[in-house]
Amino acid sequence: MTATIITCALTGAQQGKSANPALPEQPNEIVAQGLEAWRAGAAILHLHARDKAGKPTSDIGVVRQIVEGLRAAGCDAVLNISTGGAVAGLPLEQRIRVVPEFKPEIASFSVGGGSLLGRFDDAAHAWMGDRFVPLFSSHAEMERVAGIFRANGTRPELEVYHSGMLNNIAALKARGVLEEPLLVNIVMGIPGECTKATVKNLLFLVEGLPEGSQWLVSAIGAANHFRMLGAVLAMGGHIRVGMEDNVYIARGELAKSNAQIVGKAVRLVRELGGEPATAAETRRILNLSGGNAT
Numbered sequence: 001m002t003a004t005i006i007t008c009a010l011t012g013a014q015q016g017k018s019a020n021p022a023l024p025e026q027p028n029e030i031v032a033q034g035l036e037a038w039r040a041g042a043a044i045l046h047l048h049a050r051d052k053a054g055k056p057t058s059d060i061g062v063v064r065q066i067v068e069g070l071r072a073a074g075c076d077a078v079l080n081i082s083t084g085g086a087v088a089g090l091p092l093e094q095r096i097r098v099v100p101e102f103k104p105e106i107a108s109f110s111v112g113g114g115s116l117l118g119r120f121d122d123a124a125h126a127w128m129g130d131r132f133v134p135l136f137s138s139h140a141e142m143e144r145v146a147g148i149f150r151a152n153g154t155r156p157e158l159e160v161y162h163s164g165m166l167n168n169i170a171a172l173k174a175r176g177v178l179e180e181p182l183l184v185n186i187v188m189g190i191p192g193e194c195t196k197a198t199v200k201n202l203l204f205l206v207e208g209l210p211e212g213s214q215w216l217v218s219a220i221g222a223a224n225h226f227r228m229l230g231a232v233l234a235m236g237g238h239i240r241v242g243m244e245d246n247v248y249i250a251r252g253e254l255a256k257s258n259a260q261i262v263g264k265a266v267r268l269v270r271e272l273g274g275e276p277a278t279a280a281e282t283r284r285i286l287n288l289s290g291g292n293a294t
């Protein structure tokens with residue numbers, strides 16, 4: 001049985017300390033929790049940066065502090081640097097600079113856009129957070145950016161929010177711009193244009209992936225986060241946990257750290273007969289160069 005790759009998504013571009021005071025925002029916090037999460041069993045660290053006020057930023061200097069802090073401490077986890085942050089209004093050209101700048105082994109690549117966040121607030125009688133999130137806005141733009149990833153030896157982690165994005169993956173694959181094996185992050189549980197976190201939906205999406213794809217699931221929100229892991233493991237997928245996606249360790253109990261969340265995922269993997277992949281195994285499974293990468 002292939003080892004299970006555990007990704008820890010430490011921070012994200014949305015929630016802050018008001019959701020959980022332990023959510024790491026500043027570089028030193030992210031480095032400290034990244035090291036703990038890696039030691040707890042995470043083979044990939046998915047990284048977002050925040051500015052001094054805790055707001056999402058694509059500032060290269062801040063990202064560098066995180067990357068260099070982790071590497072200086074001897075962390076050999078695979079780094080997956082986010083090009084996301086569109087939810088916070090960061091423009092695409094700024095968001096993708098991390099790829100040529102750091103040549104990370106992995107960076108996120110949302111395969112389209114969507115109205116991901118709007119929800120109607122009855123008390124306010126108004127739509128809240130309602131707008132189209134222009135992660136990527138056209139096939140030509142996605143192809144151009146895929147070329148930047150290839151030119152820098154960075155594997156795109158293809159973020160799939162709904163099944164329509166499978167068509168975009170197929171179109172990019174047909175254009176020959178995606179390195180094999182594809183790495184697909186099936187995002188589930190966001191209100192709006194995103195797949196509901198059910199086993200039936202997961203099976204449908206996984207069956208729609210190109211042959212040989214490696215895939216993981218980001219189950220967003222406390223009600224979905226750990227519940228979906230059993231299905232993912234039974235289907236031979238990889239997992240993602242962490243405060244970007246869920247700030248609770250159990251019903252009504254805030255997590256003390258990302259490492260605590262990773263520890264619970266490791267226990268679940270082992271209880272179900274699996275074994276977390278090491279960083280070295282992860283590079284082999286995903287055929288990552290690990291060469292000049294950050």
Ligand code: KMH
Pocket residue numbers: 009012013082083084085108109110159187218220244
């Ligand atoms: N925010 C997650 C739902 C990214 O950073 O580019 C997906 C994600 C995408 O982590």
Ligand code: ZN
Pocket residue numbers: 009012013046048082084108244
């Ligand atoms: Zn992210």
